[in-house]
Amino acid sequence: MESKRIPEIRFLGFSADWDERILGDLLIDVSRPLKMVDDDVYQLVTVKRRNGGIVSRGFFKGSEVLVKSQFIIKSGDYLISKRQVVHGANGIVPDYLDGSIVSNEYLVLHGTKELSIDFFSLISELPSMYKIFFLSSYGIDIEKLVFNVSDWKKRKVFVPSISEQLKITSFLQVINNAITLHQQELTILKQTKQGFLQKMFPKEGESVPEVRFPGFIGNWEQRKFSEIATIRRGLTYKPSDVSGNGVRVLRSSNINEDTFELKSDDVFVKKDAVKIEPVKENDILITSANGSSRLVGKHAVINGIKTNMVHGGFMLLASSSQPYFVNALMNSSWYKKFINVYVSGGNGAIGNLSKGDLESQIVYAPGVAEQVKIGNFFKQLDETIALHQRELEALKETKKAFLQKIFV
Template sequence: MSEALEELKAENPSAYPPSIQAGIPKLGDTPKGWTRYRLGNLLHKVERPAKLVGTQTYQLVTAKRNRGGIVAREVLRGNQIKTKTQFYVEAGDFLISNRQISHGACGVVPASLHRAVVSNEYTAFQTAAALDPEFLNALSHSIYFQQTCFHSSIGVHVEKLVFRLEDWMGWEFDIPPLEEQRRIVALLRAWDETIEQTERLIAAKRRRKMALFQKLFSNLPKRPLLEAADVWFSGVDKKSRADETPILLCNYMDVFHNSRITSQIDFMRATASKSQIADNSLRKHDVVFTKDSETSEEIAEPAVVDEDIPNLVCGYHLAIARPWDGVGHGPFIAQAMRHQAIRWQFSRLANGVVRFGLTLEAIEQAELFLPSLPVQERIAAVLDAEDLMIEGLLKQAKILRVQQRGLMQKVLTGERQLDERFDDFAPSILASAVRHA
């Protein structure tokens, strides 16, 4: 969607995608106890040619961008593999995609992919005795490592860079002793495991909510949406004029990325005429939803206004559903609009070619689950509680990732060093990280 691209550009004004680190690689002083090596003295290329047999099956792998690791692709017979020059990789190899290494496509081959095959667009390495492969995998997340990959590539388009392996082998790296490498790997692995546990819990909570949706909305009567709420479209745009009143503008992305509209959102500052403010000011329990988008699946994405926020005005591309007193409950309406059957309905009602949108005539045809008001309030309370738990876990996972990135850059550059004292306290430190992260 265009709004998402605009937001991405605002957050990342660089001409390069977030997977690229284009800065100049610079090393400072070598940390105490560490050793500076040329990369070519730490890695040696390995080639294990695979003579493909037409009737035999082979596991193919790929390196994910953004240092996402080495993962399985499809299993094909030899006569189905188009590129006939293939090589075996083994568990523990450090594998890079020559075409995508500037985007962080690299990682250690896991045991599950031992003896998989890759084309000559990949390069496999084994490490010298001074370098633990798992530490190298962690090192690939450092800004310096990423910068060396980019500056060892040439080309006029970021997606068509040619990687020059020999140039990359000439870069120097500061490497800690093996004992410290293993401590660093253990510490970062604890964060990985905590993040993974949190993500598994988020997935479980989402499955629970889906089950609750099926249970709570089963056998509920459907009525026209307009019997539950008054609905109108906003016409307030982002333009600011000196003769108008300052406002906070609730825009498309505020709704698309948040299930609840609260004062914690960083709203855009804009202006509007007095009549626009009177017609489009938001109040508690209003439901704001997307009325148009580049895909019909993103139509009618709802968010409920969770509190009264002074000077908050609904922006363009959005609709407002204000519940009728004694009939509709805003939090319930927002939850009901997330039900798959209701979402399919709005997708069918939207029309367009380049951009899909709802009309007021389509809104007149829209239906919503509409039990009695007390039932709406009880259902909303249950589902909102689930959402709050999921939101809390999402925030926790985000904090963990930020902590991990900050810690990673410090330990991989030697700004923070882990000596033998870490070995005595490691169990309690790692357990604490898991409990309190």
């Protein structure tokens, strides 16, 4: 619509322009000072970035809380982290955190009869509000910006009537509930996977796992990792080799947690720059070097190949006759310990995983038939997790689309 005071999509029965209002006129500060007692126990909270919600930091005795100026928060309060607000660290206090405490590093707000706090929570997710949070903050380092509350309260937003606010909030709450449910299901699936990894692979110092499929007995055998998988280094190329089309180069960004995926910003190089074998279906892509050490060692089974592609110079490729068993083995406690010990990095250095170090590792492996069983089990579990992840991302995109069209 032509008027910037009217959203693109509206519910039936609403036609009036949205009003441009000053934030300070729509929100009320809330302050409940706490007289802290050393032996009493208090629950502290923090606000997650990107509108991720309010979460507990744990329970502490008053004597353990260093900042003595604390305030009580209640269910339904709106909480803003003054030092993280530019990163979207704000949200509504849930029921289970009622009675928790925060320091004066947080701003606590209520709505008014003209602004539902639930509606304001939706406004806070809009790019326009992120911009306002940034403009009302000062400092040099993005991680250390300080929120200028007074300036922020002078800024303006567009709001509809309270009845339209409630209608919009009710509609988007259905999507929020679906997102929360899918997130919970995804978390349970990931926890279930971790539980199986702990029980279906031998613990340190042992040669048999706690849980096995029926019909399999006997000790697992010690083998070098190079005996169960062949490792290849990736392609090193020059900037002049990059082409708009050609051969796709797989990088760390192609591993999304435990899932392989192609990206719209993947790099392509000229065919004559490729001097290594292309990757094959069911090869395992491994990050061998990265500026963030915590990303080194992440891996995923490659699938869905439709064109030629190779792995890049900061990657390794593992080929195995039982790729899904090897991939699961690389999610077990052995691999995590190996990464912690062997991956160098830190203090600005690039974390690095050596091909030789990985090849020389001693691991436990069962016979081929049991490897197949274990590999297929974790393959199906990973596919289920990936499906739930895609559904969750689709819901988030749906919500994002509505936020763009249902607000001014």
